[in-house]
Amino acid sequence: MSGIHSLQLIGSKSFGGAERWFQRFSLALAEMGHPTEIGVRRGHELDGDHWSDLTRHALPMRTVWDPLSRFEVRRLVRQLQPDIVQTYMGRATRLTHLPPAGNTVHVARLGGYYKLDGYRHAHAWIGNTKGICDYLLQAGLPKNRIFHLYNFAELPVPGLPPESLKRDLGIPEDAWVLMTPGRFVPFKGHRFLLEALAGLPAVVAGRPVWQVILGDGPLKQALHDQARASGIDERIVWAGWQLNPDAYYRLADLIVFPSTYAEPFGNVIIEAWGYAKPLVTSASMGASEVVRHEEDGLMFECENALALSQAIERALSDDALRQEMADAGRLRAVREFARDTIMQAYVELYHYLLEHR
Template sequence: MSEPTTLQMVASKELGGAERWFIRFCAALAERGAPAELAIRAGSALDGLDLGGLPIHRLPFRTTWDPWSRHAVDRLIRRIRPDVVQTYMGRATRLTRLPERGGPVHVSRLGGYYALGPYRHAHAWIGNTKGLCDWMVRQGLPAGRVHHIYNFADPARPVPPERVAECRAAHGVPEDAWVLATLGRLVPVKGHRHLVEAMSRLPATLAGRPLRLLMVGDGPLGPELRRQSEQLGQQDRILWTGWQRDPAPYLQMSDLIVFPSLDAETLGNVILEAWAWERPLVTASFRGARELARHGEDAWCVPCEDAPALAQGIERTLSDPSLMRAMTERGRERVEREFGREAIMTQYGELYRSLAG
């Protein structure tokens, strides 16, 4: 059987977790030579980015009820006649209405615990954690059509030392500093305010080395978090990089990855990125972390929304080189075995063949 053709559709205007996954997923499809085409919102943050060289269709995607956008989606699907239409987030999913039989299969990929009303008309659903899939079934979706596939972690791609040195100098990071990094949108669910407070609870130095925290990302909470850091006297220790299309230099210069998300966080790609980059990890025990991480083995886990525990976890980890080495090694083994790109893309290929068959 030939590989099923797919149309991958995302209607978002800005870049968030789903859109960053979409970028990586498109690159993986292209690398495999998969017969895929893309539909994105015209003029969105995705428009103009490298999406693996796959054919791109720019649609209006104005609102979830806009008849012109609905017509544009229907017309595109009739024209290219894919075997599978995979939608991301609510808008693209709501605007895609396909018959139960005799046409493409509509699969909706969910990366969060969203209200399922806008998704129920799809023919199948993908959840990126087991917990999310179990929840979808409890909400009434048929178990036989709910499919679990984790996100993959891209392998670390080190950059030249000169590039790392440039980033370090640009942010004034001392050569002898412990470098902590946290990656993600500056939005409430990421729990950054607890990390800012945790920094205020850490000593000026650990083992004679100063501490610096790289906030890699942007978002609506940026101004509030900066004010908090100033109020707590952390403006010199917390450094703001803004959104980075390629965070590799910051991952490469880091000694520790910290992920302070709230319990509502579904998966947490930062966990996989830390393991792929062979960096020790301190993470809050949000529901995605409880499914993925093993405390004291591949991560140091602390309660959510608990700045004192987060500070203690950071200090405990940085003070124990043997613990850091052990967690790094276990994380590397797990990401290679369970979350590699080839393994996850093989699962997607098998699912598409099953749905199209």
Template sequence: MKTLHLIGSAEMGGAERWFARFLGAMTRRQEKVEAVVRTGSALARRHLTGVPFYELPLRTVWDPLSRVEVSRLIAGSDARIVQTYMGRATRLTHIRPGRGRVHVARLGGYYRLDPFRHAHAWIGNTRGLCDWMVKGGLPASRVFHITNFAEPVKASGAAERIALREQIGLSDSDCMMVTAGRLVEVKGHRFLIDALRRAPAEVAGRRVRLVILGDGERLLPLQRQAAEAGVAGRIHWAGWQHDPAPWYQAADLVVFPSRDEETLGNVILEAWSHGKPLLTTAFRGAREIARHGEDAWVVPCDDSAALAVGIEQLLRDAGLRQRLVQAGLVRVQKDFSEAAVIDQYRALYAGLTGAD
């Protein structure tokens, strides 16, 4: 069964990385997929290798010409499932029921529901998000929970790890913490920078350094905060990484300081899949999937002191780090594997279209 997938973003973020990851996995598993992305977008430029795609301007959510262009493309497609991601693509996609196609809107956050109500079915990547959609008036029988899967790990050796560290002035004996995410308020970077101020500069004779993967509107305020806190020299700003895998592989600890509004948090799955100990805040998604002291060390949101204590405790306790790593690897294979998630999508599409 062919499926058509639309997203209107210009730049990359968590939702866009998921879009490319999901369609790549569908293609590898011999599913017929096509994508529609914004003309000149980061997805179009470099992230859809092996996935057939079209580019449309997708100008604004109110643009009548963009809506006509989307409708024409859908009319010319033989896809039975049209799946949209986020607000722009969903608002521009309108398919009347009974036309042989099903419009599925996938939500990855607690967006305003009105722009999504005209879809025929809805997918949420956490149970909490699905419950929220039903409470917001969407029919429970058409709301489906399918989580994300972890990105396949690209193995790297000790030489690559050491080389990457040397590029940013770190030795193999330094403690390298990595955090990943757009530099926006919900990601909680300001609390992590304050935690770095509170945490020891060295643990067990090893320097503690933080690598921030990401870019966004909060870059300059965060850099000012780091300078004022006296920790600017302990932070490396790596910018947005199209392939963060080498950074995860080089890390000793992954820290994810998001605020409560964070829906799922793909960084949790990425830390587990790369076999790295995880320190995370107890945001919505983490409360649903992470288990404190078993597969992650979980501290309250917006609590710099708790983050600092967690950093020191994990860097001092190698046994604890190893236990978290082993449990995280088990969780990925059991609950967040690519095969299991793709099978859920296959079953959903078959059920929605009445296919055998």
């Protein structure tokens, strides 16, 4: 199979879980020997030195309807003549309208239950959960052009975090460390996490409980205010957005994922599994599809702070349960979400689409 030349387009202003996946996917595709170029929104956070040796194209992507932005996307595609243009989320997808007589295939990759008016003009659609693919099918998109491919999990070599990380973060050496990554937006459920921490004993199984939160976003001030008002802020480390959260995953004794039901997937789940870390997660749409309760994760009712608090306390109090969940999760990551497996499936899909354009 020859290398497939692709242009990967995203219109986000800043990094979050979806944007980190976009970065990891693009770099992995290039590492496989497929010429990969990046299109990002000009002047924003992704328009920076995040892409190794990949060629980055900065585009205006002002609004989803801006004719100049649409023209610049089409001009770039005409200039590069890639085999595949893969777009992410609404802005990039709506601005990508390819000439009907061209040879480039437009693939819209969906990681959520978006309004589909701006997606129907694509040539094919990838959903990163089975639920999203069902949603696309129910919306009348052709079954033979809808494809399900999960995100991949990294499988890092097991190891400890940097020796001084706990001390640098001000966490006692004997403390439990809960870790929660995610943008500070409503559906990530941070307010329920803080409510759960307020109702959780400060010491569980003889060890103090500390929470590390990775993220940023519009709810930042409200969450800080909530933590202070609840008297738990002194046991929380607000670590900000981390483009590479490796050290924090290694530090964690338990990964806590408190999203509302609206969470379509949640890379945190498979990242916890990849790091062989025990997981407590809400029963969101994504988690309900992939997590096996009490086998590779403890699930609790969405938006139920008491249930979350009880699940955390149960996990911290049961060494055997944590180990069993960590082992089972790692096995799931290796068997079902390994990078090589998922990336090969993408490449095979690209070949299929090019053969049937």
